[in-house]
Structures are given as structure tokens and as C-alpha cells.
Amino acid sequence: MIYSYTKPKHGITNVLAILLFVNFFLRISEDFSWRSILYFAIAVVLLTSEGVQLDVVKKRYRKTIAISNFHFGKWHSLVNVEKVIIESAKNLANRGEHKVNDLLVQVSFDNQILRVYSTVNHSYAHNTAAEISTALNVSIVDKTTENVI
Known part of the structure; x- marks a missing residue:
């Protein structure tokens, strides 16, 4: 079984990220610009969170960086x-x-x-x-x- 902990963020961060995503998709349909890519990049950064996962079955852990539900990090033995x-x-x-x-x-x-x-x-x-x-x-x-x- 894997236990996950993610550091909490303010709710306003998620709202701002969603607004930036909406702005990105509205702008990309009108005209593609660097500003829309910048909005997308800022939204991804705002949705990124840090955390820890603990796998008690395999006795290992990892410090993670997560974007939505995708966790990235190197496993270390416990x-x-x-x-x-x-x-x-x-x-x-x-x-x-x-x-x-x-x-x-x-x-x-x-x-x-x-x-x-x-x-x-x-x-x-x-x-x-x-x-x-x-x-x-x-x-x-x-x-x-x-x-x-």
C-alpha cells in the first residue's frame, strides 16, 4: 500500500491556474502567441506540488513533485x-x-x-x-x- 502526502496549497492558487488554462485555450483558438504559452506554463507551475510517497509493502519512499495526479521522483529504500x-x-x-x-x-x-x-x-x-x-x-x-x- 502506498501512502501519499502532498503539501497543502491555498485554494486561490488552483482558481488562478484554472483561469490561466481557460485563457490559454481561448487565446489558442483565436491566434497563437507567446503570451498564451506563458499562461499555460504559469498554470502548470501553479498546479505543481511537492510531497512524499511511502510504499510500506516494498519498504521504500520517494519525495515527489506532482502535476495533478502524476507523481515524479526517485524511489529510495526505507x-x-x-x-x-x-x-x-x-x-x-x-x-x-x-x-x-x-x-x-x-x-x-x-x-x-x-x-x-x-x-x-x-x-x-x-x-x-x-x-x-x-x-x-x-x-x-x-x-x-x-x-x-
Whole structure:
């Protein structure tokens, strides 16, 4: 099973990218110009996002750059996994003016921490952490309550 995490973006970024795509297609039907290519390029850049994918079956991970649902990145083997961490973090990016506690599921290995899942639902975070820890045969550290599971 592959777990994917993509860094959140503001909603206005997607709206702007869609407007640029529409502008590109309207302009290309009228007259082809460099401006329309520039609009298309800016829209692609705005739709690009960074993230991480974790494949627990093959015990590997990759840092990705994604355009829509197409992920690009080199797979690395996941060795010396120490623990799975559930941590709370304040998030303002996609939730308007209210700060919301996101629960982050992270995998710790070789002095690195990979964020592999984010949710506001406590049970989803625990279920995902349990699935990952079972597949990787490591313990779970819940930093929201400071419990080792």
C-alpha cells in the first residue's frame, strides 16, 4: 500500500491556474502567441506540488513533485525505521482564518522524519499509524498524548 502526502496549497492558487488554462485555450483558438504559452506554463507551475510517497509493502519512499495526479521522483529504500509518530500541528493554510490542529503521521528513520499523512480526525490518524507500524514492524509514539503504543 502506498501512502501519499502532498503539501497543502491555498485554494486561490488552483482558481488562478484554472483561469490561466481557460485563457490559454481561448487565446489558442483565436491566434497563437507567446503570451498564451506563458499562461499555460504559469498554470502548470501553479498546479505543481511537492510531497512524499511511502510504499510500506516494498519498504521504500520517494519525495515527489506532482502535476495533478502524476507523481515524479526517485524511489529510495526505507532502512533502519525507528518509529511511527503521531503529532499535532497548527494549520492555517487551507482552513481560512481559524487555526485547526492537524494530526500528522510521520515515519522516523536514519535521523530523518517523513510526513506521510495528515488529517483532523484522531481515529483516522491512529488507524493509519497502526497500519504503517504493523507493516514496518515498529512502535507508534503518540506525541498528542505522549504515549508509546
